[in-house]
Amino acid sequence: MDVVTHTPANVTSLAERRLLHETVIDRLRDLIVQGELAPESKLNERVLAEKLGTSRTPLREAIKFLASEGLVELLPNRGAVVAALKPEKMKEVFVVLGALEALAGELACRNATETDIAEIRALHYHMLAHHVRGELTDYFRYNQQIHNKFMECAGNTTLAHTWRGLNAYVRRARYMANLSRERWDKAVKEHDEMLEALVMRDGARLQVLLRDHLANKLAMVMEALATP
């Protein structure tokens, strides 16, 4: 191995302007949220760095960033692990998410433009289509997009950012959830009602619906965590 050169073998393409550690943050977050790096699994720096094609330095910076978001936990002198999916913690996160989504609902009813609502409606119909076909992955994709758009409509980037961080913790549970048809149908119905409330700009009602929706999601996740 060439030991003189200090330029990495797979140098980032010239088109790519982003910083390496930012790319690593996103890739690592995806690996964790998608479940490819399982909860409580160790993050071996040498192995991961090789996998991501960087040195350990940017990787470690990315790990610190994600630690602040709560996706990884730092063990002094023992590296980092993917944050565990603890039922207790899950409940806590859902409680906070409930407050944040309720706030977002209120703000969205005030601030969403008609174009925003039309966009959400479009995403909603996409979601319905995948629901009737039983395509879970695509369903989740549109579901997530609706929630994202929702947060965007609230017009508070701090709220959106805070929500995104906590949501990442929770999202990981989806990929292990064995969604029953009843629960799924119910969730879709709730989405119907939420859309209706938004159209009517009924913030109070939307808040109630969002809380219920989250409570049901929590129940699903707890079921999934209980049956391993």
Next chain:
Amino acid sequence: MDVVTHTPANVTSLAERRLLHETVIDRLRDLIVQGELAPESKLNERVLAEKLGTSRTPLREAIKFLASEGLVELLPNRGAVVAALKPEKMKEVFVVLGALEALAGELACRNATETDIAEIRALHYHMLAHHVRGELTDYFRYNQQIHNKFMECAGNTTLAHTWRGLNAYVRRARYMANLSRERWDKAVKEHDEMLEALVMRDGARLQVLLRDHLANKLAMVMEALATP
């Protein structure tokens, strides 16, 4: 300068078990919150590392951590700066803090033990003492402790953690606020009422009081930001 040895000059004491980058995170956060590192000031890695007695590596890791908390902003290829105190962002943060504190109030009314309440009452009286003597710094210290204890009583560490991060952004404004006596008196009165509501375990009332209290805080901060 000795160029052979790789052990740092001021080696951490053997009693110290914590990791260097964690110490750096806390020290750096303090420097920022306390205003010693002013908003929008550049974080020169060489200078800061020397000041904190480490190399650039743990410092950079700490900076990434704080970037995720929103206390510093990363400028690609141009390092990091202390996050600006933008009025617009300040409003956003206060809106989210409002939702989080309202939730905490509700939970605290349910979960606080009598001992917790007694402790808050004790802190409250300390705060009153410093208020009548016009000792602003000590007043702020106890004020902060009350809010911390409050969050602790809610019994949701995720909530507490999320709140702490956003609160750090806001706290920096305090040190530039020229608190008028009226506003100060009003804030103290609000604290009186909040304590009363907690004692009565009146969650609904406490939520209203907290929202008002935060709204007044925001008004103070906006005043301070508007008059430089």
Next chain:
DNA sequence: GCAATCTATTTTGTATGCAAAAAAGAAACC
């Protein structure tokens, strides 16, 4: 065989080295 201790290996934590980018300063041009 199993526990305990010692040794070797791996892994983490931190410091340092080097290259590219940015900033600051100097020189040339209008």
Next chain:
DNA sequence: GGTTTCTTTTTTGCATACAAAATAGATTGC
């Protein structure tokens, strides 16, 4: 004088080197 271009210096970003800690493996004693 002021702007532009070229140099020099500084600073950042990444890779690597080394030490301490932790882990795994071997060895000994029983």
